[in-house]
Amino acid sequence: MEEEYDYESLGQSSTMTQNATAGALAGIAEHCLMYPVDSIKTRKQVLRPMVITNGGVAQAATRTAAHLATQKVSLWRGVNSVVMGAGPAHALHFATYEVCKEAFGANEDSTRYHFLAxxxxxxxxxxxxxxMMNPFDVIKQRMQLRETTYRTIGDCARRVYAAEGVTAFYISLPTTLVMSIPFQSIQFATYEFFRKYLNPAGSYDPKTHMVAGGLAGAFASSITCPLDVVKTLLQTRGQSIDPRIRNAAGLWDAVSIIHERHGYRGFFRGLKPRVLTQMPSAAISWSVYEYFKWFLMKKDSQRSLLSL
Structure with a gap:
């Protein structure tokens, strides 16, 4: 009979290489499959230039023939940047998670739910x-814009560096961390909770990983949407023709611009596509990660038995 692997103990018994390999495959699968929806989310979050009219300040009308033509540009543009960055970044991500989870004691008692660990x-x-991922994310979002003039990710990287310097690739990093740390903390903790709640036995169950991952992604992405809007403004500021946006200096400056233009509702621009991206993305990521971790451990175990 095929051996059953206790999924509660996988984190502590799997190797760093197995965790990193499974994480890299999960990251590439997640980002590539959901890339078109992510492109829509980015375009919805970007603030359009403002003009002064007789009635006051309003968004500039951009429904020209050229603008309408650019709307037909492929939603896959810039996906190469994600493939290049997501593999190594997610390998590091999941390997670090497993090491830290073990170090913080989350694997000591599989019958209890650990929130803080x-x-x-x-x-x-x-x-x-x-x-590791922030520069690739900047390139990705610049390529996702309707009005982008970059031909390739290499062209984008060179021109952004020439025009804005290395700062352009990291100006959004503080905001990204302010958003991502609570997002991932909530997601990991929520995922572990639903995984144990739906599958107390801890056996390998793809449906559990998919449902738990999807619920965790939806919950975490809803809470952190305002910070994602701020991050998008900072990462795409270099392509804006609006001087106020183009010269945004950082987190609080971006917050001020969004509030001035759209009020509190502005911080939830792109909420639906963000949740529609993150919910299946997390389900895919966790499902692929857990499967390959289980698969690689199973293969190593079989090779060990054959060598005896």
């Missing part, structure tokens, strides 16, 4: 992931 481990993993 997976949340803290998720925060540590996010710090490592975002430092």
């Amino acid at each position: 997976p949340a803290a481990a998720g925060a540590c993993a996010t710090l490592a992931h975002d430092i």
Whole structure:
């Protein structure tokens, strides 16, 4: 009979290489499959330039023939940047998470739910992931804009660096961390809760990982949407023709611009596509990660038995 693997113990018995490999495959699968929806989310969050009219300040009308033509541009543009960055970044992300979760004691008693340990481990993993991924994310969002003039991700990277310097690739990092650390902490803790609630036995169950991941992604993305809007403004500011947006200096300056233009509702621009992106993304990511971790451990175990 096929051996059953206790999923509660996988984190402490799987190797760093197995965790990193499974994480890399999960990251690539997640980002690539949901990339078109993410492009829609980015375009909805970007603030359009403002003009002065007789009635006051209003968004500039951009429904020209050229603008309408650009709307037909592929939603997959810039996906190469995600593929290049997501693999190594997610490998580091999940490997760090498993190491920290073990170090913080989340694997000591599989019968109890640990909230703080997976949340803290998720925060540590996010710090490592975002430092590596942020430049790729900047390039991705610049490529996703309707009005982008960049031909390739290499062209985008060179021109952004020439025009704005290395700062352009990291100006959104503080905001990204302010958003991502609570997002990932909430997601990891929520995922672990639903995984144990839906599958107390701890056996491998793809449906459990998919449902738990989806619920965790939806919950975390809803709470952190305002910070995602701020991050998008900062990462795409270099392509705005609005001087106020183009010269946004950081987190609080971006917050001020969004509030001035759209009030509190402005911080929830793109909420629906964000949740529609993150819910299946998290379900895909956790399902692929848990499957490959289980698969790689199973193969290693079979090879060990054959070598005896």
